Amino acid sequence: MPDDAPAHPKSRGAARRAQRRGPTMEDVASIAGVSRGTVSRVLNGAHHVSAASQQAVREAMRQTGYVPNESARSLVTKRSGAIAFVLSEPPDRLFEDPVLGGLLRLCTQLLGVHGRSLMLMLAGTPEERDRVLDFARGGHVDGVLLVSMHDGDPLAAALVDTSVPVVVCGRAPVGGPPLPYVGADDRGGARTMTQYLVAQGARRLAMVAGPGDTAGGVERLAGFKDVLGRRANRRAIVCAAAYSIEAGREAMSQLLRTAPDLDAVFVASDLLAVGALQALAAAGRRVPEDVLVGGFDDSTIAAATTPPLTTIRQPLSQVAGELVEILLDRIGGRPVSSRVLPTTLVRRESA
Amino acid sequence: MPDDAPAHPKSRGAARRAQRRGPTMEDVASIAGVSRGTVSRVLNGAHHVSAASQQAVREAMRQTGYVPNESARSLVTKRSGAIAFVLSEPPDRLFEDPVLGGLLRLCTQLLGVHGRSLMLMLAGTPEERDRVLDFARGGHVDGVLLVSMHDGDPLAAALVDTSVPVVVCGRAPVGGPPLPYVGADDRGGARTMTQYLVAQGARRLAMVAGPGDTAGGVERLAGFKDVLGRRANRRAIVCAAAYSIEAGREAMSQLLRTAPDLDAVFVASDLLAVGALQALAAAGRRVPEDVLVGGFDDSTIAAATTPPLTTIRQPLSQVAGELVEILLDRIGGRPVSSRVLPTTLVRRESA
DNA sequence: CATAAGACCGTGAGCGCTCACGGTCTCCCG
DNA sequence: CGGGAGACCGTGAGCGCTCACGGTCTTATG
Numbered sequence: 001m002p003d004d005a006p007a008h009p010k011s012r013g014a015a016r017r018a019q020r021r022g023p024t025m026e027d028v029a030s031i032a033g034v035s036r037g038t039v040s041r042v043l044n045g046a047h048h049v050s051a052a053s054q055q056a057v058r059e060a061m062r063q064t065g066y067v068p069n070e071s072a073r074s075l076v077t078k079r080s081g082a083i084a085f086v087l088s089e090p091p092d093r094l095f096e097d098p099v100l101g102g103l104l105r106l107c108t109q110l111l112g113v114h115g116r117s118l119m120l121m122l123a124g125t126p127e128e129r130d131r132v133l134d135f136a137r138g139g140h141v142d143g144v145l146l147v148s149m150h151d152g153d154p155l156a157a158a159l160v161d162t163s164v165p166v167v168v169c170g171r172a173p174v175g176g177p178p179l180p181y182v183g184a185d186d187r188g189g190a191r192t193m194t195q196y197l198v199a200q201g202a203r204r205l206a207m208v209a210g211p212g213d214t215a216g217g218v219e220r221l222a223g224f225k226d227v228l229g230r231r232a233n234r235r236a237i238v239c240a241a242a243y244s245i246e247a248g249r250e251a252m253s254q255l256l257r258t259a260p261d262l263d264a265v266f267v268a269s270d271l272l273a274v275g276a277l278q279a280l281a282a283a284g285r286r287v288p289e290d291v292l293v294g295g296f297d298d299s300t301i302a303a304a305t306t307p308p309l310t311t312i313r314q315p316l317s318q319v320a321g322e323l324v325e326i327l328l329d330r331i332g333g334r335p336v337s338s339r340v341l342p343t344t345l346v347r348r349e350s351a
Numbered sequence: 352m353p354d355d356a357p358a359h360p361k362s363r364g365a366a367r368r369a370q371r372r373g374p375t376m377e378d379v380a381s382i383a384g385v386s387r388g389t390v391s392r393v394l395n396g397a398h399h400v401s402a403a404s405q406q407a408v409r410e411a412m413r414q415t416g417y418v419p420n421e422s423a424r425s426l427v428t429k430r431s432g433a434i435a436f437v438l439s440e441p442p443d444r445l446f447e448d449p450v451l452g453g454l455l456r457l458c459t460q461l462l463g464v465h466g467r468s469l470m471l472m473l474a475g476t477p478e479e480r481d482r483v484l485d486f487a488r489g490g491h492v493d494g495v496l497l498v499s500m501h502d503g504d505p506l507a508a509a510l511v512d513t514s515v516p517v518v519v520c521g522r523a524p525v526g527g528p529p530l531p532y533v534g535a536d537d538r539g540g541a542r543t544m545t546q547y548l549v550a551q552g553a554r555r556l557a558m559v560a561g562p563g564d565t566a567g568g569v570e571r572l573a574g575f576k577d578v579l580g581r582r583a584n585r586r587a588i589v590c591a592a593a594y595s596i597e598a599g600r601e602a603m604s605q606l607l608r609t610a611p612d613l614d615a616v617f618v619a620s621d622l623l624a625v626g627a628l629q630a631l632a633a634a635g636r637r638v639p640e641d642v643l644v645g646g647f648d649d650s651t652i653a654a655a656t657t658p659p660l661t662t663i664r665q666p667l668s669q670v671a672g673e674l675v676e677i678l679l680d681r682i683g684g685r686p687v688s689s690r691v692l693p694t695t696l697v698r699r700e701s702a
Numbered sequence: 703c704a705t706a707a708g709a710c711c712g713t714g715a716g717c718g719c720t721c722a723c724g725g726t727c728t729c730c731c732g
Numbered sequence: 733c734g735g736g737a738g739a740c741c742g743t744g745a746g747c748g749c750t751c752a753c754g755g756t757c758t759t760a761t762g
Contacts, residue, residue, distance in 0.1 A: 022488065022489070022490070024747095024748055024749085025748065025749065026748080026749095034711075034712085035711065035712045035713075036712080036713085036748090036749080036750090037711065037712055037713075037750085037751090038710085038711060038712080040749070040750060040751085041710095041711085043749095043750095044750085048708095048709060048710055048711080049709095049710070049711085050709085050710065050711090053710085053711080065488070067485050067488045067489035068489065068748085068749080069426070069489060069490065069747085069748050069749070070422075070489055070491050070749095071421075071422045071423075071425035071426040071431070071490075071491075071747085071748080071749090072422075072426050072717090072747070072748035072749035072750090073748080073749055073750075074422035074717095074749090075420070075422040075423050075426055075717045075718065075719085075747090075748080075749070075750090076716080076717045076748090076749055076750045076751080077717090077749085077750065077751095078717085080422065082470070085471070098449065098452070100452070101449075101451070101452045104455075104471065105473070108471050108472070108473055109473055112472075112473065112479060112482065117470050117472065117486075118470065118471050118472075119433070119468050119469065119470050119471075120436075120455065120459050120469050120470075120471050121459070121463075121468065121469075122456070122459055122460055122463065128463060131463060134418050135468075137373065137416070137418045138373075138418040138419065138420060138421055139373070139420065139422070140421050140422075245651070245654065245655055274655040275655075277657075278655070281657065300596070301652060301655065303596065304596055304625040304626075304629070304652065304655075304656070305655070305656075305657070306628075306629075306632065306656070306657035375717095375718055375719085376718065376719065377718080385741075385742085386741065386742045386743075387718090387719080387720090387742080387743085388720090388721090388741065388742055388743075389740085389741060389742080391719070391720060391721085392740095392741085394719095394720095395720085399738090399739060399740055399741080400739095400740070400741085401739085401740065401741090404740085404741080419718085419719080420717085420718050420719065421719095422717085422718080422719090423717070423718035423719035423720090423747090424718080424719055424720075425719090425747095426717090426718080426719070426720090426747045426748065426749085427718090427719055427720045427721075427746080427747045428719085428720065428721095428747090429747085
């Protein structure tokens with residue numbers, strides 16, 4: 001410390017405290033020979049601080065191992081630096097779906113580079129929902145990334161009047177408040193797949209749709225119908241009870257009964273398709289020789305099935321990118337708009 | 352302002368502030384006709400508070416929609432209520448492995464029940480690691496759940512001297528500090544599977560082991576060798592480069608070259624096994640007729656392969672339970688001990 | 703050379719809470 | 733009936749930070 005005299009009167013207890021409970025701003029300030037205010041300035045922004053002070057402060061921070069106390073900061077700024085990633089789903093969803101895992105990872109990573117942290121919150125039960133609401137109201141989080149597939153989700157409505165910025169992933173639940181959202185183009189993707197199946201020679205197409213109260217459920221079905229028009233056979237469409245392997249197996253079995261002559265099936269998600277593949281195999285139908293199978297999502301599992309699944313890829317990293325960008329914009333008070341991202345067909349062997 | 356009489360001197364700004372930024376404790380107190388201190392008491396513990404005051408306070412809280420400000424609380428208590436779930440892995444791990452997703456969900460849920468929240472943090476890059484460390488040092492989290500598979504992880508060592516309670520999931524990395532951990536009995540499970548394979552008539556067993564610097568990698572291999580003793584053929588053991596489908600495929604292909612006469616293979620993880628199954632199919636080997644295949648984890652994917660995978664189940668919910676219990680104990684200053692949980696064989700069709 | 707404009711920096715007043723302390727009031731025992 | 737023990741409750745002093753304000757010192761400008 002070439003530039004510093006013995007120290008200021010204020011620094012008496014500072015050193016002792018510094019070793020007890022982590023150094024405070026005051027400690028850094030006294031070591032750097034400046035005031036709290038200056039330290040604060042270099043910490044955020046560093047406008048109007050001389051190069052010398054800045055240097056001294058940084059050195060003092062390094063030397064003391066200073067870490068700003070986020071609680072104290074939040075207390076006055078009313079910002080927490082945290083974003084809630086809320087999974088408004090039955091509890092086993094995260095367990096099953098690799099897509100969700102990927103989204104979560106991507107968001108954590110992206111948020112991290114913006115200096116923000118992610119709190120994972122479940123909202124399957126009323127108690128959990130209340131906790132989320134309390135967090136939002138209590139200023140514990142600056143924004144919410146709501147992953148909600150189901151329509152009429154009570155959380156979305158409750159969340160808007162906490163006035164905490166919210167962005168929905170997937171699609172804004174119908175009947176809910178008009179929240180900004182970002183999602184893949186479910187309908188367009190479904191159209192692409194259906195057209196592809198037709199182009200591959202499918203004549204009697206069937207569909208395993210997702211649950212009827214989810215965006216993926218209705219939009220992908222709509223895309224299917226867009227292409228088929230009145231040729232769509234009502235008997236050849238069943239909705240799965242959930243996005244799970246079992247539900248897919250059951251739905252496919254049912255399809256095999258109601259539309260036994262099907263020669264292609266579009267399944268609304270890869271996980272569902274895994275189940276469908278199993279049901280098909282159990283029924284002795286070969287894929288793709290007897291039945292073409294198309295999935296949706298392009299999750300990890302798609303490449304692992306037998307045969308590997310032809311599917312529609314969701315641009316997951318784009319979705320994550322837009323999600324955090326929009327949320328951060330909303331938090332910053334900038335205007336935002338929802339976004340629907342294009343999907344692509346991934347050809348493998350099932351169709 | 353229709354509802355406000357001149358009121359107490361102190362409550363002048365209170366009402367105005369209450370509608371601006373959420374009610375504070377002072378607001379609740381003045382409405383309930385008590386003091387801050389009493390409100391604080393009913394909030395935590397509620398000892399030495401008359402039933403009447405307690406009633407009044409609760410009513411006032413309900414009426415104002417009061418939510419305690421966690422930052423202010425943390426500032427004085429030095430506790431944050433948050434736990435970091437740190438994934439010290441290459442970034443694509445979470446993407447792939449359903450086991451991790453399940454663990455994450457379970458921990459979030461359990462922690463939630465205890466009134467604590469979970470921050471998800473990645474620690475794949477040095478920057479991310481520094482962030483984790485800063486969080487720990489800054490008192491931003493009360494404890495860390497470290498999911499680290501690789502030995503010699505620098506994070507574990509750095510974390511211990513932040514004096515923040517840490518519990519490791521999996522196993523304490525060798526060469527690292529002696530941290531409490533909880534994990535499944537990898538070695539025992541591997542023994543069980545190997546014995547089972549032998550009992551099923553396997554004579555020339557091979558193994559696709561996990562990466563050599565992971566607990567799962569060395570322990571499961573050790574279990575394999577425990578059973579086979581000197582009958583273990585060195586040529587019939589290869590380590591996969593990672594826990595991924597591709598790595599499994601490649602390892603299996605290699606095995607097919609170095610030990611072409613194998614009639615059973617124990618694969619150190621389900622994900623790896625998916626790849627192995629693909630390689631086997633590509634080579635024209637039928638499972639289980641020509642080759643028995645055993646996996647490890649019993650992740651979602653295990654039931655979805657063709658044929659469905661016989662595997663070793665990790666008691667995931669028990670792992671999660673012990674993990675948070677031990678961490679909470681450590682935070683509470685109670686003594687803790689590491690725990691190894693038993694695994695079970697799940698028979699399906701691949702062996 | 704006087705003065706305005708700006709750069710730089712220190713200070714005080716909180717943010718909303720907890721916790722130790724001390725005060726009051728009741729009740730019971732000797 | 734005095735007084736100690738508790739129960740109950742209010743108060744002050746911060747926790748570590750930010751932000752507005754105002755002061756000093758430099759520099760440019762008329």
